[in-house]
Each structure stands twice: as C-alpha cells, then as structure tokens.
Amino acid sequence: MxxxxxxxxxxxxxxxxxxxxxxxxxxxxxxxxxxxxxxxxxxxxxxxxxxxxxxxxxxxxxxxxxxxxxxxxxGIPGIDIKQIESEIRNLPIRKKNLDYYKELLRYENKCMKDLVDGHLEPMYEIIEKGSLYAYLGKYDYIEGAMSSELEEAFTDVKNRIGTEAESVDSAVTRYYGGLYFSFKQAIDIDAIAAYAFLQDEPLKSKVLAALMGATTDVVNTVGKQFAQPLKVRNADGTLKKNLSKKIKADREIDVFEKFNIWMHYYTERPxxxxxxxxxxxxxxxxxxxxxxxxxxxxxxxxxxxxxxxSRYYHILETLCLHDTPKISTTFPNGKGGLSRAIYRNDRxxxxxxxxxxxxxxxxxxxxxxxxxxxxxxxxxxxxxxxxxxxxxxxxxxxxxxxxxxxxxxxxxxxxxxxxxxxxxxxxxxxxxxxxxxxxxxxxx
Missing domain, CATH: 3.40.50.150 (Vaccinia Virus protein VP39)
Structure with missing residues (x-):
C-alpha cells in the first residue's frame, strides 16, 4: 500500500x-x-x-x-506545470487586477516595510479593517475610523474597477484580501481560480485542489484555517507585537510556488x-x-x-463554487454588521x-x-x-x-x-x- x-x-x-x-x-x-x-x-x-x-x-x-x-x-501524463503557471501569470484578468489594485498593492508594500521597522499599526489595520468588500458595499465591519491612507487606497481601487466591482474574477481579493492574505496573494489566487474554470476535467479539479493546497499554505491565520482573521489586539486593546514575524512570513509566501508543488502531486497520481x-x-x-x-x-x-x-473552510468553498456569495451578519436579523470572518451566508x-x-x-x-x-x-x-x-x-x-x-x-x-x-x-x-x-x- x-x-x-x-x-x-x-x-x-x-x-x-x-x-x-x-x-x-x-x-x-x-x-x-x-x-x-x-x-x-x-x-x-x-x-x-x-x-x-x-x-x-x-x-x-x-x-x-x-x-x-x-x-x-x-495523473495527467506529460503536463507542463511551468507552462500552466506562465499562462496564469499572463491571463488578461490577472494583469487587469494588478492594475486595478496597484495603489492598494503599493500601500500594502509600504505597510510591510513599516512592519519590519517595528511600526505595526498600518499593517495590523489592514488585517483588522481591510475588508474591501465591506468598504465597497458600505457595510459595517470593524468599529473605529479607517486611516486616511488606507481609505485613499480603497477609494482608488473603487474608482478603477468601476462596473467590475462585483466580478467573480476578483472575488477572493475583494472578500478576503488584506484579512487573510496579502492583496498580491489574493490576486494570484483569483487568477488561478479563473484559469481552473476555463479547463475541462480532470485538469479543472486538479488545478482547484492544488490551489486549495496553496491557499491553505499561505493563509495568514493561527493554524492555517479560515475560521477568522488574526486577532491583532490583546484584551486591553494593545497590538500583539509577537504576530509581526508570522504576518511577514505568511504574506511573503509565493502562491505560485506552493501551487506548483501541489500540482506535481495531483498530476502525478498513479x-x-x-x-x-x-x-x-x-x-x-x-x-x-x-x-x-x-x-x-x-x-x-x-x-x-x-x-x-464549514466555518473552517468557507474560503475553499468559495474558490470551488467560483461565485460572489452573500455574506452573513453577526446576528441572523441582519444587524451587527458583517461576520468578522466574512462567512458565506449559505454556509x-x-x-x-x-x-x-x-x-x-x-x-x-x-x-x-x-x-x-x-x-x-x-x-x-x-x-x-x-x-x-x-x-x-x-x-x-x-x-x-x-x-x-x-x-x-x-x-x-x-x-x-x-x-x-x-x-x-x-x-x-x-x-x-x-x-x-x-x-x-x-x-x-
């Protein structure tokens, strides 16, 4: 065996x-x-x-x-995984998203550099309040005003994407970017998902499974699950300094590197x-x-x-359904704002x-x-x-x-x-x- x-x-x-x-x-x-x-x-x-x-x-x-x-x-004999990666990197939708989100990506990179220098607040704010889905839909999410720099970056994205603000090809970026992944990682996840849904079986399932493996590898949470984003504050409201190394390590992982490892596994099955x-x-x-x-x-x-x-894997469900789900609220009557984890309403x-x-x-x-x-x-x-x-x-x-x-x-x-x-x-x-x-x- x-x-x-x-x-x-x-x-x-x-x-x-x-x-x-x-x-x-x-x-x-x-x-x-x-x-x-x-x-x-x-x-x-x-x-x-x-x-x-x-x-x-x-x-x-x-x-x-x-x-x-x-x-x-x-397995799928003779498949060229590096060629698949190249095709995904060059998808028009990926290039479009990199352009739409370029100001947000620039700001996130700045926050990461600040994090390395010991300035935690900007990057922690992205994890705590950086729900682009909530911002675009004007939903309550986390109490407290957003910093002017993050709001300006979000506004720039909103102005650029225009009528594509609800596109399925940027769903992971809008729903989960910032909270669970870097926005760059989220854009790459969206691109791989878009590629998967252009394929026939069995390649479609193998690409999606490899993507789920990569998504689990890169997600920036405790235990690599999707039940909720990191809690960046202590009970007294102070920032958790010990999270900075994990945040940096997780958010710098290359999605394609992990994706390729999983693709080799799934396409080389006996x-x-x-x-x-x-x-x-x-x-x-x-x-x-x-x-x-x-x-x-x-x-x-x-x-x-x-x-x-389902609370641990709702993001994987969204990847495989390739949809733009409604998000549950804190209370069933719709009050209390969005669920902090951005759970699917049909979980x-x-x-x-x-x-x-x-x-x-x-x-x-x-x-x-x-x-x-x-x-x-x-x-x-x-x-x-x-x-x-x-x-x-x-x-x-x-x-x-x-x-x-x-x-x-x-x-x-x-x-x-x-x-x-x-x-x-x-x-x-x-x-x-x-x-x-x-x-x-x-x-x-």
Missing amino acids: ETNIKTVHYLGSKARMLPVIKEYVDELNSVNGKVCDLFCGSGVVSEFLLQQYDILAVDIQNYSSVYCKARLTG QNRHAFEVICDDYINVLKKLSPGEVEVIYADPPYTRYHY HQSPFCIKSKAPKAFDELFKYAQKAQTSIVLSYSPFDEKSGATPRLMSIDEILAIARKYYTDVEVVSPGQFMHSRFNRQDNNYEINYEAERLIICRK
Whole structure:
C-alpha cells in the first residue's frame, strides 16, 4: 500500500490513522466490496482505500468533492506545470487586477516595510479593517475610523474597477484580501481560480485542489484555517507585537510556488485499478438511495462538536463554487454588521453540530446504513475534560445506544493515541485536541 499520501492541514485529519482504518475495513470486507467514505472531507481516506477497493466518496461541501476528484483521478501524463503557471501569470484578468489594485498593492508594500521597522499599526489595520468588500458595499465591519491612507487606497481601487466591482474574477481579493492574505496573494489566487474554470476535467479539479493546497499554505491565520482573521489586539486593546514575524512570513509566501508543488502531486497520481464515484450531497440523501448490498462497508467520520466544519473552510468553498456569495451578519436579523470572518451566508450547518439535532442525525445514519445492509466503521474522539478540548454534543455511550437499535454486533476499539490538529492553542476556543481515537464497529 502506498502510504505517501500528501495531506492538507485539515481539522481532525485521519492521515495518521489510515492503516488502522483500513485494518478494520478489511476485517468487515471479506468480499472486497465497495467502500463508502461518507464524510470524506479532504479525501485522504478515500485516496488510501482506493488502492484496494472501489470507493464511493460523499460530502455535502463542494470543496470536498473537488479534493476527492483530484485525489482519486489518475495523473495527467506529460503536463507542463511551468507552462500552466506562465499562462496564469499572463491571463488578461490577472494583469487587469494588478492594475486595478496597484495603489492598494503599493500601500500594502509600504505597510510591510513599516512592519519590519517595528511600526505595526498600518499593517495590523489592514488585517483588522481591510475588508474591501465591506468598504465597497458600505457595510459595517470593524468599529473605529479607517486611516486616511488606507481609505485613499480603497477609494482608488473603487474608482478603477468601476462596473467590475462585483466580478467573480476578483472575488477572493475583494472578500478576503488584506484579512487573510496579502492583496498580491489574493490576486494570484483569483487568477488561478479563473484559469481552473476555463479547463475541462480532470485538469479543472486538479488545478482547484492544488490551489486549495496553496491557499491553505499561505493563509495568514493561527493554524492555517479560515475560521477568522488574526486577532491583532490583546484584551486591553494593545497590538500583539509577537504576530509581526508570522504576518511577514505568511504574506511573503509565493502562491505560485506552493501551487506548483501541489500540482506535481495531483498530476502525478498513479492510475487506479479500482473504480470510484464522488457525490456532493448530504449523507442522508445518499444513504437512502443505497441498494442493499451496493456498499459493503461505510467509513463515517461525522463532526462531534458545535463547531461546523464549514466555518473552517468557507474560503475553499468559495474558490470551488467560483461565485460572489452573500455574506452573513453577526446576528441572523441582519444587524451587527458583517461576520468578522466574512462567512458565506449559505454556509452549511451540519445537524451533527446542533445539540437538538445530533441524536436524530446519528439515528438516521445507523438506520439507513442497516437498511442498505452495510457494516460501519465510525470514528469518534471522546471528550476529556482535562484536555481543554471542545465538549462533544453526544457521549460515546449515547451513540452506542443508538447504534445497537439497528446492529446487534457493536463494539468500540481503541486503535491508539492520536493527537489531531489544534487550530487554535488558546483554551476554551477552537481547540481540537483529542486524547485518543475510538472506532465504533457495527457488523452487519
């Protein structure tokens, strides 16, 4: 089995558990039947298991479908990645955006030089208040007046782009530039996305997956996720001096350099001996459509905390949809200004992350899997109060009780100690620090 699976920094990644997951899938799959990766996320489990089984990869998020298509589709022989980079760099839309944003780029470069010299305020203001989307739409974002220099740079952009102020080809720059990336990085991300949507499959998915990898590599946040921009102030309002090195390091990363590394990975994948299908849909819709015996084993890794995965990957979703989404507000009634993270208004809300809905979600998972006559390997990370991790919405005993309504042979196994990604190291925040992994095995 190939174990050189290149992974992105992903919440609760199962990369280190791949051999263990496969061990239990093998035990339940004596007939070498199809395996369903029901919440496939970044696609590493599907990619690993595809070496031995036909795979059905399922996730409701579009970015996940793109990851899986890129991972599961064989490589593209003879592709010239440097030529692709050259074509993207020379796209008319990229050159146009570099011109439209040139005054803002100039000002940002000045702020970076000030940062190196120990003058933090200008660059920190870009991270804190530099939402061009909010400025152009006259939305409330961060309280407090914007500096005259930043406002002048924004006004210059507004005057230059004119009727193209809502173009999809500068969406990342308008929505997330300054906050998550340098504006130069955002322009390059937009250009690569524009190129991807000019291509046919499989190149389109491989370019988008490589772009998502690069975007994750360059994003200027704690833990390389997209839940929110950096918080540049301490509780007393003073600027966090210790962030300056990280800001400089992240924002000087070349998007194309990272993109090329990921492109080599996705375009050099081995050709598959097994079949696969990628479905972008809700888990329950897919389960209800499964015919008895169509799938032999389901691997399920649903979320367990109140934090929806979509909050960590909303920018990747925007890249893969290539749209200009409406942005959610602080409060559902539209008051309170834009969400600080610039979340999509249609961000998926998983029932597994809602306390009142989680029991039913698990019940339906087990019920319809049993109807489809499949065995289940379900990942679960129990809550340890000492760890400071986010509490689970359901206990392992509660999940087992539901599983045993539909399966007579249910057991919990402890494959070993696994520490998952900790996206934010502040206690009681977004910590995902599991002391151990459990696998719930349901034998049909």
